[in-house]
Amino acid sequence: MTWAGPSNTWIINWVVTMADIKSPIPGDTNATGNATVFTFQEQLTASVSLYTMSLICIVIGGIRSANFVQRMIRKKRPIENSIRMSEAKKFPLSASAVLFGLYIFFKPAAERLNWVVTAAQKLHVPENYIEKINATITNFMTPAEGVAHETLFQRLLKRLPSNINEFLQTYLEKLPAIGKDELMIILTFLICFEGISALAILLKPALTFLLNRLPFVPECLRFNRPYLLSIKKGLKEMDEGDMEEASTKDTEYVFKLDCDRHILIALLLCSPVLISHLTCRHWITNNIIGIAFSIVGIECLHLASFKAGTLLLAGLFIYDIFWVFATDVMTSVAKGINAPILLQFPQDIYRNGFLEANKYSMLGLGDIVIPGIFIALLRRFDYRVGEQGSEAKKANKGRRYFFAITIIAYAVGLLLTMYVMHYFKAAQPALLYLVPCCLLVPLTVAALTGELSALWNYDEGHLVQDDDKKNVDSAKKNN
Structure with a gap:
């Protein structure tokens, strides 16, 4: 299911912007005002569960990202919504503006x-x-x-x-009356719906396989009929009724939803997860939506070059440290938002069971998606997806290790984050530890193997839709 015009990636960007919020792992406060003390086994179970879920998202998202870019190349389609150097420079500032705006929004007037x-x-x-x-x-x-x-x-x-x-x-x-609570309900629904859409995208291949092979499925469900819902605008004056037969150079899409019958069936099958989370807000449905969101986010958020990825990580490294250590902004926003923008696992699961447990360890989706899109770029570098000719053939004959090595570096960085969190018994900005690991390790390996120049200059900018060129071409056609 793909969109054009008002894209659904704004929600993914919004989640990445402010999802980097953590809750102190050591404990919580009970009704008597005393701190709840969790055993080592309880804390270890919660940490290992979050650790495993994040690595699953990184690995699957990175593989799907390379497949996605290769599919766009085969179909000769430009990649939309890519993060280039210009966007990487602005992202920490725009993220800070959104986060601070939410902080002001959630604070009481006094x-x-x-x-x-x-x-x-x-x-x-x-x-x-x-x-x-x-x-x-x-x-x-x-x-x-x-x-x-x-x-x-x-x-x-x-x-x-x-x-x-x-x-x-x-x-x-x-x-x-529409106040803060009503706006949060609307925003939570939008985030949950986009998460369910991501889940439907992940489940669609399995659904298609089953529909094509089960003997009792009617033919109307086997046939994956495509649908296109769109709104067009004319680039020049024309009479009413002429838009339908107008050429592509005289029209432009304002909105386009491209889907098929199987994705609609998948959405219908996933709707109980949406309804359940909106009514119960359980940690299991939260994690289902969060994992789907992370995998599709890593797949769809495309870094155009290694330099852009380095700049993005460096900027968000400073952003994360400042907003967590220098201010109470992250904490205040975390308390005010009740949406699936983080992964949770209960520490009291042995005491209260799967259904009643409610004392959580948390990991923000930003700590998965931001390093994930950089690691996905290294997966594409291993296969030289963005290159053609002799360089690509040479890479295909060689070893591919940057993706695997950086996943190990991410795992070490996340392990270090959790250790420091337990040691100081306070929330930590995970990017403080993840960014150096994910950046320095592949650069060091590239320097040792003689591939530093190739890695640093790796660029997929020619695969990205050039908005400026598109605007110039449109202007020429209108003239």
Whole structure:
């Protein structure tokens, strides 16, 4: 199932942006206020389970990524939504903006405004400005007696003409109130639906195999009829009804959903997981959605070159350390979001069983997907997927070890993260340990084997859709 136009990759990018949140592994607080102490066996079981799930995602996602790029090459289609050098430079900044926006969104009004005052004091803002901020906070939190607190929207309505104001007030009173909780429900549903779509993509090959071989399946289900739902826009003026017969150079897709009958059946079969998670929020359905999300995310998020991957990892290395150690932003966002953006495994599973356990160790999907797309690039480098001619033939005759070696490096980095987390009994930014392992190990191996130049200069940019060239071509056609 593929999309064009408003792409579903924005949700994957959003999850990668703010999913790098962890919960302290050592324990939790019980109803009496005492810290719950978990045994070594309980902590080891939770850690090994998260460790295994993350490695499964990395391995399967890396293999599927190479197959995906090879399939695009065979079909002579450009790869969309690729991360090139320009995107890699912006990603840590855009990720920080999204994360901080969520932080402001989840903070209560009083804490949010007091945080502004504290930040102003740290930045040595003049005292008279801080006094004005304090006065604003006081007026906002304690309105005059007998005067109802007005929102910014209500103040804007007052400035409109009276007839328009009355009309809008009457109309808005009939609409249901949409607040933070309602927005979180909508966002959680979108994330869960995209996760179920990823699960359907993974299950589709097995479903197709069964439908084609089971004797009692009707012919209408064996036939995998394709469907295309689309919205087009014209690139020049034309009469109504002419769009259907217009040439491709005169039209452009605004929205395109390309699917088939088997993927729709797979979605239907996966819908109980969606309904169950939205109603129960159980850790098992959370992990099913999270694993599917991670594998398809690693497959679809394409790094265009080794240099772009290095820049992306370096930027997110700093991003992760800053937001976890220097601020409480990650922690605050983690407390406010209840969506499948991390993998969970209960530490109290031996005490309460699979269904009732609720004290979790956690690993953010960002700690899987970000290193995963870099390791997938090394899988493609092993096979020189992006190269043609003698270089590709030479690579195909040689050894392929960068993918396997970097997976081992990732495993060591994740093991180190968990050790430090247990030792200090506090959440850790996993990219602090994963990025050096995933970057330095393949570079060292390449230097020892004489492949450093080939690895550093490996580039799949020619396989990527060039948006600037596309815009120029469209402009030429219009002229």
